[in-house]
Amino acid sequence: MRALLQRVSRAEVLVDGRTIASIEKGLVVLLGIGMGDREEQAAWLAKKIAELRIFEDPAGRFNLSILDAGGKAIVVSQFTLFGDAHKGRRPSFSDAARPEEAEPLVERFAELLRRQGVPTQTGIFGAHMVVELANDGPVTIWLEK
Secondary structure, eight states: OEEEEEEEEEEEEEETTEEEEEESSEEEEEEEOBTTOOHHHHHHHHHHHHHOOOEEOTTSSEEEOHHHHTOEEEEEEOGGGGOBOSSSSSOBOTTBOOHHHHHHHHHHHHHHHHHTTOOEEEOOTTSOOEEEEEEEEEEEEEEEO
């Protein structure tokens, strides 16, 4: 399971020109589910993200978690995080989980993040989404479990 976190001052997800998720301060979590990923990885990742200190305290240091900072999250499924472009000119996505396996795990991850106390919205699995965000910092963190 792979997650690319982007700390944002604002973000929204649009499908067919309609806003389906929108936050101010918080995180956009681009989430890739790989072959063989299980709920245990999702639980570990949700806890890690909720407690990760990547928000600034009044002194400007990374001492606050998303919970401490009062932030929100948007989770967007992104199988392309498992793209392998080592050979040829077109990436292979053979390490990404099949949609019928990935979709429930993405939803479960979002629920686990909510249970950690993080208000969480999601994109629409399998839809063509436009993600607009203002990366704050910029701060971008890669996590893998």
